[in-house]
Amino acid sequence: MRVTISLDELLGDEVRRDPYPFYARLHEAGEAVALRPADPHALVVHGYDAVNRVLRDPVFRVLGADYLDRVGVRWREHQVIRILQSSMLNAAEGDHLRVRHLFSQALTPRRVAALEPAIGRIADGLLDGLAADGADGRPVDFMARFALRLPSDVIGELLGVPEADREWFPSRVRAFDAVLEIGRRSMREVRAANVAAAELTAYFTDLVAARRARPRDDFVSALLRGLDAEPGRLTADELLANLIIMYNAGFRTTANLLGNGLVLLTERPDARDALRADPSLAASYVEEILRYEPPVHFAVRYAAADTEVAGLPVAAGRTVVVLTGAANRDPRRFPDPDRFDPSRTDNRHLAFSAGPHYCFGATLARAEGRLVLPRLLGRFPALAAEPGPRRALMLRGYDRLPVRLADRAPCQTNPIE
Numbered sequence: 001m002r003v004t005i006s007l008d009e010l011l012g013d014e015v016r017r018d019p020y021p022f023y024a025r026l027h028e029a030g031e032a033v034a035l036r037p038a039d040p041h042a043l044v045v046h047g048y049d050a051v052n053r054v055l056r057d058p059v060f061r062v063l064g065a066d067y068l069d070r071v072g073v074r075w076r077e078h079q080v081i082r083i084l085q086s087s088m089l090n091a092a093e094g095d096h097l098r099v100r101h102l103f104s105q106a107l108t109p110r111r112v113a114a115l116e117p118a119i120g121r122i123a124d125g126l127l128d129g130l131a132a133d134g135a136d137g138r139p140v141d142f143m144a145r146f147a148l149r150l151p152s153d154v155i156g157e158l159l160g161v162p163e164a165d166r167e168w169f170p171s172r173v174r175a176f177d178a179v180l181e182i183g184r185r186s187m188r189e190v191r192a193a194n195v196a197a198a199e200l201t202a203y204f205t206d207l208v209a210a211r212r213a214r215p216r217d218d219f220v221s222a223l224l225r226g227l228d229a230e231p232g233r234l235t236a237d238e239l240l241a242n243l244i245i246m247y248n249a250g251f252r253t254t255a256n257l258l259g260n261g262l263v264l265l266t267e268r269p270d271a272r273d274a275l276r277a278d279p280s281l282a283a284s285y286v287e288e289i290l291r292y293e294p295p296v297h298f299a300v301r302y303a304a305a306d307t308e309v310a311g312l313p314v315a316a317g318r319t320v321v322v323l324t325g326a327a328n329r330d331p332r333r334f335p336d337p338d339r340f341d342p343s344r345t346d347n348r349h350l351a352f353s354a355g356p357h358y359c360f361g362a363t364l365a366r367a368e369g370r371l372v373l374p375r376l377l378g379r380f381p382a383l384a385a386e387p388g389p390r391r392a393l394m395l396r397g398y399d400r401l402p403v404r405l406a407d408r409a410p411c412q413t414n415p416i417e
């Protein structure tokens with residue numbers, strides 16, 4: 001049955017507040033639905049198999065420079081868009097392979113594993129700060145004080161950003177991020193994103209120069225060593241754009257994994273207590289949080305030639321909305337999909353996308369979730385969250401997340417014990 005919806009339904013307030021009832025209705029209609037002719041995209045693809053195929057099928061491409069030029073978007077005047085377009089997120093096939101290969105050589109599983117003690121240290125330091133802020137029972141904003149700082153500090157550690165500089169990043173990265181959400185943005189937001197893009201470019205220009213002059217044991221130095229072995233393989237713009245994108249792609253996403261995960265667990269005391277009792281369960285909790293409440297709900301691709309999805313035609317040049325957030329709740333793929341069940345087996349969700357643009361930082365993000373959640377629950381066993389609404393779909397999470405702590409830090413334990 002051909003079902004047509006309007007993009008306004010998907011982006012309306014009700015769906016933004018809680019998209020899952022809408023996703024369930026989409027699943028009843030099959031694997032994809034048509035959008036109205038007046039909408040900018042041809043289809044919404046929401047079934048697990050169809051989403052998985054679109055993300056992997058070379059006929060569907062990311063909206064790179066060639067696409068934006070063809071549809072007449074004046075993007076070159078915005079530094080923030082120039083950076084996005086020079087990064088692997090939007091690179092065309094051959095360029096994407098080249099850039100991703102060079103960056104992957106520097107982000108080895110060994111480098112991520114070696115980062116784990118630092119992730120623990122950074123988390124403990126931020127938890128100390130949270131404990132101090134909430135010591136008198138006042139609510140503390142978990143996003144501002146912890147979730148948004150941790151991934152920024154961790155990427156800083158990975159890239160070799162000196163500790164003293166790290167507090168500088170979150171506000172810039174947040175301003176840069178504003179252009180990633182679908183829908184219209186104010187000129188003020190776009191201007192702020194361009195300013196942040198310029199500042200981040202200047203920072204990384206200096207950092208790259210410093211590591212070229214005096215290499216260290218960090219990602220940027222490893223990357224530069226790899227580039228020296230293959231001269232001319234990466235332009236200066238590509239190098240800077242991809243360093244900036246690593247900060248941005250791993251920032252709000254990981255913060256939302258932590259915020260969304262924390263709320264899920266505080267709402268489910270049995271699951272929370274089971275994880276606290278056995279931290280080795282953390283890896284499967286992280287997978288289920290990512291399936292159940294993914295920090296990213298969709299991607300957009302365009303068709304490079306006439307094609308179809310689930311029997312619905314897509315003409316060359318048209319775009320499709322790929323709803324990974326809905327695919328993660330497809331009852332044809334996940335039994336009882338609206339149940340949070342960390343003991344699920346075969347939990348191959350699409351929270352990190354699939355195909356060539358599969359998340360470059362997935363191993364790092366998983367390590368952050370696995371190391372941080374048990375620490376957080378161990379430190380604040382009776383933590384209570386007071387979540388407000390979530391509105392964004394693209395990067396889905398809480399802007400603010402007030403929590404009340406019941407700290408069991410060493411200074412508060414019974415001195416007689």
Ligand code: HEM
Pocket residue numbers: 062088089090100245246247249250251253254257294295296299300351352353354356357358359360361362364365
């Ligand atoms: C829970 C945390 C994270 C989630 C849910 C997430 C999700 C995603 C998704 C869905 C994509 C693909 C977008 C598409 O298909 O169009 C992606 C790509 C990417 N992610 Fe992540 N991400 C996370 C953490 C990170 C981290 C920590 C890094 C830092 C290294 C990172 C770096 C990237 C990069 C560079 C890309 C572009 C890859 C490419 O286009 O080839 N991400 N991420």
